Amino acid sequence: MTAVADTAAGAGDLPASLAEIRDExxxxxxxxxxxLLLEFSNxxxxxxxxxxxxxxxxxxxxxxxxxxxxxxxxxxGVVAMHATAPREAPTTRGFASILAQGLTGLTAxxxxxxxxxxxxxxxxxxxxxxxxxxRGMTALLGRxxxxxxxxxxxxxxxxAPGASGA
Amino acid sequence: MVVEHDASxxxxxxxxxxxxxxxxxxxxxxxxPGLVVVESDEDVLxxxxxxxxxxxxxxxxLDLNDPVQRDYVDGEAFAALMSRxxxxxxxxxxxxxxxxNWWAAYALWVFxxxxxxxxxxxxxxxxxxxxxxxxxxxxxxxxxxxxxxxVERDDTVIRAYKDDVLAHLGRPLIDVRSPEEYxxxxxxxxxxxxxxxxxAGHIPSAQNVPWGKAAADxxxxxxxxxxxxxxxxxxxxxxxxxxxxxxxxxxxxxHTWFVLHHLMxxxxxxxxxxxxxxxxxxxRVPIVQGTEPGxxxxx
Numbered sequence: 001m002t003a004v005a006d007t008a009a010g011a012g013d014l015p016a017s018l019a020e021i022r023d024e025x026x027x028x029x030x031x032x033x034x035x036l037l038l039e040f041s042n043x044x045x046x047x048x049x050x051x052x053x054x055x056x057x058x059x060x061x062x063x064x065x066x067x068x069x070x071x072x073x074x075x076x077g078v079v080a081m082h083a084t085a086p087r088e089a090p091t092t093r094g095f096a097s098i099l100a101q102g103l104t105g106l107t108a109x110x111x112x113x114x115x116x117x118x119x120x121x122x123x124x125x126x127x128x129x130x131x132x133x134x135r136g137m138t139a140l141l142g143r144x145x146x147x148x149x150x151x152x153x154x155x156x157x158x159x160a161p162g163a164s165g166a
Numbered sequence: 167m168v169v170e171h172d173a174s175x176x177x178x179x180x181x182x183x184x185x186x187x188x189x190x191x192x193x194x195x196x197x198x199p200g201l202v203v204v205e206s207d208e209d210v211l212x213x214x215x216x217x218x219x220x221x222x223x224x225x226x227x228l229d230l231n232d233p234v235q236r237d238y239v240d241g242e243a244f245a246a247l248m249s250r251x252x253x254x255x256x257x258x259x260x261x262x263x264x265x266x267n268w269w270a271a272y273a274l275w276v277f278x279x280x281x282x283x284x285x286x287x288x289x290x291x292x293x294x295x296x297x298x299x300x301x302x303x304x305x306x307x308x309x310x311x312x313x314x315x316x317v318e319r320d321d322t323v324i325r326a327y328k329d330d331v332l333a334h335l336g337r338p339l340i341d342v343r344s345p346e347e348y349x350x351x352x353x354x355x356x357x358x359x360x361x362x363x364x365x366a367g368h369i370p371s372a373q374n375v376p377w378g379k380a381a382a383d384x385x386x387x388x389x390x391x392x393x394x395x396x397x398x399x400x401x402x403x404x405x406x407x408x409x410x411x412x413x414x415x416x417x418x419x420x421h422t423w424f425v426l427h428h429l430m431x432x433x434x435x436x437x438x439x440x441x442x443x444x445x446x447x448x449x450r451v452p453i454v455q456g457t458e459p460g461x462x463x464x465x
């Protein structure tokens with residue numbers, strides 16, 4: 001990474017937003033985790049209006065079993081993740097919603113440094129939906145991180161000082 | 167106790183019309199004693215978003231596959247699954263699901279490995295039920311556990327292993343994957359996750375008939391004449407043929423197995439569930455690339 005100092009507390013720890021989501025899932029019986037995933041699925045926000053007519057801005061995540069498209073913005077070093085997936089693919093919507101809620105508001109540096117690539121395997125969904133399906137979420141996270149890295153590189157510096165965490 | 171069959175004229179042209187029910191039939195028969203409705207989907211959450219009233223959920227990953235070995239569950243696990251699903255050995259099971267009944271057909275095939283006698287598909291699956299504006303509920307049933315017997319799985323009749331396929335070479339093979347997978351441009355279905363095959367292409371002499379061709383636009387099975395045109399005229403199958411179907415992990419090909427066996431009446435049809443993820447990584451098995459079936463190598 002660059003020499004930009006990171007002033008956020010707990011550098012290196014899993015960001016609080018994602019830790020909360022993980023703890024929420026792990027507190028539940030395996031069967032009830034599906035219900036929580038469904039809640040996330042229902043909470044996936046619609047795409048911001050400015051992206052609706054711009055499919056070119058969205059990246060298709062080929063590794064997911066259903067069509068899911070993501071777009072990550074980095075504004076002043078702060079991440080916002082958007083995703084869209086069809087109603088008849090609630091699992092994929094749930095995966096995208098967890099990441100959109102967990103990553104949005106973090107600094108780019110936090111995401112790249114503190115969000116492990118295997119986060120999807122640590123939140124108790126492997127037992128609930130199967131390892132193969134969780135791979136789709138891992139791919140979503142991988143692509144989101146890649147977009148963030150690219151956009152951060154374009155912007156020159158990562159994690160603008162003073163950017164607030166979630 | 168067998169629940170009456172669906173006498174819809176469309177089904178009577180099939181070899182085993184008793185294997186299909188229509189949406190009308192299912193609506194009328196919901197709640198009939200002896201009938202258990204099973205939903206089996208690709209998406210593990212779809213059932214939770216709403217399902218046919220009284221239907222139980224059976225998931226291919228979590229319920230039908232052995233969690234450790236690459237195999238199906240054994241007789242005891244299957245009996246436990248049937249028991250908690252409220253199924254007795256003589257229940258009439260109707261399976262339905264998403265994606266043209268892709269996973270529903272897979273469940274039906276696995277039930278058949280255990281010799282469950284009366285298991286049928288809802289023609290058109292979820293798509294047909296929804297298109298007609300029929301109701302769903304989010305209320306999961308809590309069936310009374312049953313006393314389902316522990317039955318040994320019989321893998322000798324409708325399941326093929328890799329060695330069976332090697333011995334079968336020279337007789338008809340149907341590769342039901344996408345043209346891109348068949349020719350060797352890729353090892354996964356377009357837009358599907360990489361499930362691991364080291365080499366790309368197809369088994370020599372296999373005809374490529376993507377599984378979805380058997381379904382019409384509304385998700386229902388095509389009629390007999392159209393199926394004949396696809397599999398007899400198109401892929402060269404003839405009466406008396408013994409056929410092996412395969413795909414990537416054996417799910418799409420169980421749909422084709424259903425079509426060839428139950429709808430078209432081919433007696434000897436086996437599903438090679440090891441499929442491309444096994445064949446494409448196996449050492450020294452013959453592979454052909456390109457759009458032509460290719461010749462069976464001399465042995």
